[in-house]
Amino acid sequence: MDLFEALYTRRSIRSFTDAAVAEADLETLLRAAMAAPSAGNAQPWHFVAVTERAVLDAIPGIHPYAAMCKTAQAAVVVCAELALEKYPGNWVLDCAAATQNLMLAARGLGIGSVWCGLYPQQERMTAMAGLLRLPEGVAPHALVVLGHPAQEFKKIDRFKPERIHRNGW
Structure with a gap:
């Protein structure tokens, strides 16, 4: 799939078929996530495939x-x-970049995804860490739900030229 097609047709998919997500596809998604940029190339991420x-x-x-x-x-x-992490606080940005890469890769494979934020909701983070038995010092950032879509990917033009400022506000 063309990169721009994936960008413009990626949608939050919340309805899935009962078809399994293949292990090879999961690996492809995780490889894409790990190709994301990170501050100081620290790559502080870990991924729990559920x-x-x-x-x-x-x-x-x-x-x-x-x-x-x-x-x-x-x-x-x-x-x-x-x-x-090399630069304190940048783990949030690093994980966001990895999450976006994962979701774009999912779109490229025809897999639906939806990003459910965990950070900065401490109660969600603590509960997810408990469910997944995360070790001390590992913070859950985002939940990406995956499956074969039972709804369409639709292109929606969200471009707003009035939000663009040149050389200052």
Whole structure:
């Protein structure tokens, strides 16, 4: 798929078929996530791939906007090992870049995705860390729910020229 087609047609997909997400596709998504830029090339990220039905079904009890996990076949929780970051606080940006790469790769493979934020909601972060048994010093940043879409990818033009300023405001 053309890069710009993927960019312009990527949508939050919340309705999935019951088809499994192939392990090879999950690896492709994780490789794309790890190709993201990071401050000082620290690459502080870790990823928890979730495919067990019991874990997917438990997530909506942690995240109020993640009900789609009940029908999804996979999810990835993007985390940061805080000791790996070179510039304190940049782990949030690093993980956001990895999350976006993962979602664009999913679109390129025809896999639906939706980003459910964990950071900065401390109660969600703590609960997700407990569910996934994250070690001390690893912070969950984002939940990306994945599956084969049961809805269309639609192109929506969100370009707003009035939001562009040149050489100053």
